[in-house]
Amino acid sequence: MTENSGWWARAQEVLPGGVNSPVRSFRGVGGEPFFVDKGEGAYLVSDQGKRYCDYVMGYGPLILGHAHPQVVEAVRAQALLGLSYGTPTHREVLMGERIRSAIASMELVRLVNSGTEATMSALRVARGVTGRRLVVKFTGSYHGHHDSLIIKAGSGAATLGVPDSAGVPEEIAQLTMTVPYNDIDALREVFREHGRNIAAVIAEPVAGNMGTVPPVPGFLETIRELTQEYGALWVSDEVMTGFRVTYGSVAESRGLEPDLITLAKVIGAGMPVGAYGGKRQYMELVAPLGAVYQAGTFSGNAVAMAAGLAQLSVVGEPHFYETLTQRTTRLAEGLKERARRHGIEVSVNQAGAMMTLFFNGQSPTNFDEVAASDHERYRRFFHGMLERGIFFPPSGYETCFPSWAHTDADIDMTVQAADAVFRQL
């Protein structure tokens, strides 16, 4: 149980389940969510004045922490000039150029308003380019909530046990094939049977929506090889990983060139933003150049661009990702070591500044292995930490996002608190 300000009852009267996105409801761990008044650096402050060291960080976008001065100043300055224009602005161009300078294969970039919009549009392009209907996704991956991809999905869908959403017509669901993450043989089999009808394979280059699950050696390379062999497009969904694990794309940092890449989260610094892009030959199909229609009143929004550009200029500074990764490793190693002291079997998967603590002696490599972790224990761990003022993701299927604002002292305090919680598990 968390503090109760009375707002939770009011919220449930007016919002479905009290929330505007299912994971926020704490259904995965039980209890009631707390309400936030403000964020400051690595901390959230609740409406009851309680401070929480925050490892959720808006589910990833806030890589600099809450209310970073440069981001806030950029937002304030732009707001004074207007919020949204419906005409081109310099900052949209600057954002496109910044993304392209970091991710070479994003030769043309279209800005949208969310990760969901980005992946939905990327699939439309892939289908438009290939004239094919089938798409392949991986079990436990989450790419947003549109009809083609809310199938065997991770994140809140997995937590709530509704990986396949009602309301998706069977005819649409049948066009999506699912393969276990990291299962190279199963992927080859799907291509052997259906390869000439597959428009796209969409994959998180490090899965983050069943907790953090890195790719096994050869997995991303096989996606590249098979899509090229069969004339399908590889959509690397970097909504979570893009500019979080490294400056730019994880796929490109491994020497691979996806056909289309989707971004969101970090490029918006907490404002609603998404982007998709890729090789000119594909993106030239997007309206107004080509026949794939996609549009948006708020796309490239002026305030969102200001926030995102401010954040990207900070993360682009030398050694940013090395330092953030080291801090994340400090947390991961600290948690493992303290759990071991208390004889509790855990593993921690980490990729840059993404990590998940699993109550599982083996590091999971796919959704079934994540599901086999002790989620009841995670629930107790979550609440133990929350009582001590530390906010971990409210589900064993989500990722922790340490930020630049987390100091070594914050991390050591977290490890200390975990020690006390492990003792009671």
Ligand SMILES: Cc1ncc(COP(=O)(O)O)c(C=O)c1O
């Ligand atoms: C990899 C990935 N793709 C797509 C999405 C959808 O993004 P959004 O919630 O901004 O619609 C998310 C997160 O929600 C994500 O983590």
Ligand SMILES: N[C@H](C=O)CCC(=O)O
């Ligand atoms: N795991 C999701 C995205 O990364 C969590 C965000 C949400 O769906 O509210």
